Amino acid sequence: MHGAGNDFIVLDGIRQPIEMTPQRARALADRHFGIGADQILLVDTPSHPDADFRYRVFNSDGSEVEHCGNGARCFVRFIHEQGLSKRNPLKAEIQTGLIVLTETDNGEVVVNMGQTRFTPADVHFDTSALSNETQGEDTVWQLPLTACASPVRISLVAISNPHAVQVVESIATAPVAELGPLIESHPRFAQRVNAGFMEVVDRHTIKLRVYERGAGETLSCGTGACAAAVAGIRRGLLDNPVTVHTRGGTLTIDWANPDLYMTGPATTVFTGRVDIDKLTQHD
Known part of the structure; x- marks a missing residue:
């Protein structure tokens, strides 16, 4: 399945209990020896x-994370298509609480992402001796990187998982491949971070690329879209609602403070069966 190009393997652990391990997740996500996906x-x-259900997310590197917005839309679509439940809306348990998922009549899915948080502690960020400035309602931190002559200016947003968002002139030329991994694994982020690169098009529109924690750059990132939209609103650059254009598709973010809503597609590509243990020999 995919949500705006962010692709997933969705597994039914209800009819057949599954013990997911880092090794199994890596084997499934391997695009050469497995099925291939950004996340499981x-x-x-x-x-x-x-x-109603528990929603678990595993990155392609095998690590388990708190949440995935694009995945949440595919999660509820899978449940309905597989006949696991007809309930709509549906409540899913994630590591940090509950999220509410609703399929609409036009085929899209609305996810109530819950509340956002903005303190350094919320993203496990060490601010010792770092400079910051206030922009609108946001605190913008200056993060030093070895590849840059001057620090990058980031906004901190926690939407179940941590995000660091920076504004760039153009996502087409933004050094995502170079700076993304440096930000993601920066020692000041104790649990790593998702690195967002946001281009502001107008007061209601942005373009976005995200280097995801444990997955690398993906075609789309739902929580990243939410984080970028909220950061832009707090910095006074955007007005609600915000249309987010990613390389894989378009998402709509509505920040009805404190709750945050994301609307977008969820597409089934194919269904099948897999013997996971046969894949792990290539790990």
Whole structure:
């Protein structure tokens, strides 16, 4: 499945319990010896009393993360298509709480992403001896990088998982491949971070590229789109709602503070069966 080009393997852990390990996730996501995907999504039994399902997300490097916005849309579409539930809207349990997923009549999916947070502690960011400035309602931090003569200016946003967003003149020429991994694995981010590169087109439109934590640059990133839109609004660069154009498709972000809503597509590419253990021999 894919959500605006962000592609996933979605696994039914309800009918057949699945023990997902880092090795298995890497084997499935391998585009040469496995199926290939940006991330692995597991539909699992919830522990939260108000949740319909548990939503687990594994990066292509095998690490488990808190949330994936594009994946959430595919998650609910998979549940409905596979007959696991007819409930709409549906509540999914993630590591940080519950999210609400709704399929619309026009075939898109709306995800209530919950509330956003903006402090350094929320993204596990060490600010010792770093400079910052106030822009609008946002605090913009200056992050030194070895590849840059001057620090990059980032906004910090936590939407279940951590994001560092910077504004660039053009995403076509932004050095995502060079700076993305340096920001993602910067020692000041204790749990790594998703690095967003945002080009402001007008007050309601941006273009975006994201170097994702544990996955590299993807064609689209749902939580990254949310983080960029909210950062732009807080910095006084954007007005709500915001249309986000990624290389894989278009998302709409509506920040009804405190809750944040993302709307976009979810597409099934194919279904099948896989013997995961046969794949792990290539890990």
